[in-house]
Amino acid sequence: MSTHGAFISQRPPAGRIRFIPHLVALVSFGLCADTAHADLSELFAPPTADEVAAVEADWAARNPVVEGWMVEAEGVSPEGYCIKVVSHVVDGYRHYGAVRYPLEYEPGTGGCFAVLISCHGGSRGIGLQSFNTFDEMVSTNGTKENYIILLPSYRGESLNAGPLGQYLSEGEPSPGDRDADDVIAMLDGVLANIPEADVRRVVVYGASRGGEVAQHVGIREPRVRTAVSLFTACDCFLPSLQEKAENILYHGAPSHGVIRSIMAEVVYPWYEGEITTAEGRYQLLLRSPLYFAHRYAQPWPRFQLHHGALDLATSVEHSDRLDDLLTGLGASAPGYEYFRYPEGTHTIGSLPGAPERIAHLLCDVMELNPGDLNCDGAVDFGDIHGFWLALKFGESTYVEHYPECNWFNADCNNDRQVNFYDIVQFKVLLGIN
Numbered sequence: 001m002s003t004h005g006a007f008i009s010q011r012p013p014a015g016r017i018r019f020i021p022h023l024v025a026l027v028s029f030g031l032c033a034d035t036a037h038a039d040l041s042e043l044f045a046p047p048t049a050d051e052v053a054a055v056e057a058d059w060a061a062r063n064p065v066v067e068g069w070m071v072e073a074e075g076v077s078p079e080g081y082c083i084k085v086v087s088h089v090v091d092g093y094r095h096y097g098a099v100r101y102p103l104e105y106e107p108g109t110g111g112c113f114a115v116l117i118s119c120h121g122g123s124r125g126i127g128l129q130s131f132n133t134f135d136e137m138v139s140t141n142g143t144k145e146n147y148i149i150l151l152p153s154y155r156g157e158s159l160n161a162g163p164l165g166q167y168l169s170e171g172e173p174s175p176g177d178r179d180a181d182d183v184i185a186m187l188d189g190v191l192a193n194i195p196e197a198d199v200r201r202v203v204v205y206g207a208s209r210g211g212e213v214a215q216h217v218g219i220r221e222p223r224v225r226t227a228v229s230l231f232t233a234c235d236c237f238l239p240s241l242q243e244k245a246e247n248i249l250y251h252g253a254p255s256h257g258v259i260r261s262i263m264a265e266v267v268y269p270w271y272e273g274e275i276t277t278a279e280g281r282y283q284l285l286l287r288s289p290l291y292f293a294h295r296y297a298q299p300w301p302r303f304q305l306h307h308g309a310l311d312l313a314t315s316v317e318h319s320d321r322l323d324d325l326l327t328g329l330g331a332s333a334p335g336y337e338y339f340r341y342p343e344g345t346h347t348i349g350s351l352p353g354a355p356e357r358i359a360h361l362l363c364d365v366m367e368l369n370p371g372d373l374n375c376d377g378a379v380d381f382g383d384i385h386g387f388w389l390a391l392k393f394g395e396s397t398y399v400e401h402y403p404e405c406n407w408f409n410a411d412c413n414n415d416r417q418v419n420f421y422d423i424v425q426f427k428v429l430l431g432i433n
């Protein structure tokens with residue numbers, strides 16, 4: 001569902017002109033006459049199919065499987081949650097994250113809980129207070145008490161676990177790229193080592209930098225069936241970003257938001273000849289999940305997108321373009337929803353209704369029990385009739401017979417569609433391989 005409303009396009013204020021000393025020096029000595037690197041259009045031209053395929057091949061070869069899983073520390077929060085600091089090795093680096101168990105969790109007594117991965121924004125690491133921030137946002141319907149919540153750090157940054165210690169994840173920072181590898185590896189470790197974590201119900205959530213990570217994980221990781229992304233960049237080839245880069249490079253315009261990191265990590269190194277055009281474009285493409293939107297269909301996770309139209313750090317143009325692409329591919333509610341906030345900026349507090357929408361989605365996922373078509377809580381032969389109805393006759397006929405049950409429990413292979421591809425996984429759930 002799109003909530004496009006009346007919106008008057010706004011450009012960022014011109015602000016104070018700030019010249020960048022080393023570039024001023026380059027201009028003074030005429031070095032920017034390097035015509036091979038003077039035209040930013042070769043850097044920002046839309047990516048080709050071959051370039052997209054090369055990134056997909058890169059992802060396929062990474063295989064971020066967890067190794068060396070450890071519980072570093074554990075304790076109970078003042079609210080009564082069991083919290084563990086865990087670590088694992090990915091790409092040869094030890095990586096840290098925090099796991100919070102649901103209030104209902106009791107060690108050794110089993111249970112089956114949905115999993116929420118909370119991907120943080122910014123570049124200052126994470127702390128356990130992020131759990132509280134999240135609780136405040138989704139305080140309305142009991143979801144916070146029923147999810148196993150994962151709080152991954154990204155490589156090269158810290159996890160402040162308060163009384164449980166301070167940790168620094170190894171490796172060089174890799175925003176927009178290896179962040180997603182770290183998150184996928186942590187999920188892998190949780191699913192392998194925490195039997196109460198339900199692989200059928202995994203949600204990834206993030207805002208700003210974390211929103212981009214959430215999109216990457218939703219695209220790359222088939223075990224993630226639901227993704228929520230807020231005000232993030234997803235197309236670093238936007239002509240408006242090229243224009244900003246030119247204004248910064250040649251006219252000393254101020255730099256903030258997403259363009260600041262693109263300048264530092266791609267445009268300046270490219271301009272100064274430290275990386276080739278192909279390398280620069282590859283870096284831009286890694287940060288542009290929009291060009292991999294076709295992968296949402298294989299399989300398609302449930303996806304909720306939020307963006308404020310007055311966001312000066314990351315233009316709403318990013319999400320508008322992604323929305324155009326996804327709806328063009330056939331995405332529609334309830335599997336896909338885009339919420340666009342005419343007065344929204346770069347904070348969740350400026351997006352009225354967003355917390356309730358996210359909480360509602362989390363509640364939906366929490367209440368799923370894939371394979372349980374007669375909604376008695378168990379998955380067994382008593383569900384075959386309902387599964388057959390859902391598959392053969394569709395949602396309306398199924399709901400006539402099972403008005404209290406959830407049609408999407410027939411989606412056994414986690415692609416948010418009910419069709420013959422679900423039969424194999426339904427048989428697995430019944431134990432009749």
Ligand SMILES: [Ca+2]
Pocket residue numbers: 371372373374375376377378379380382383
């Ligand atoms: Ca059942």
Ligand SMILES: [Ca+2]
Pocket residue numbers: 410411412413414415416417418419421422
């Ligand atoms: Ca399915």
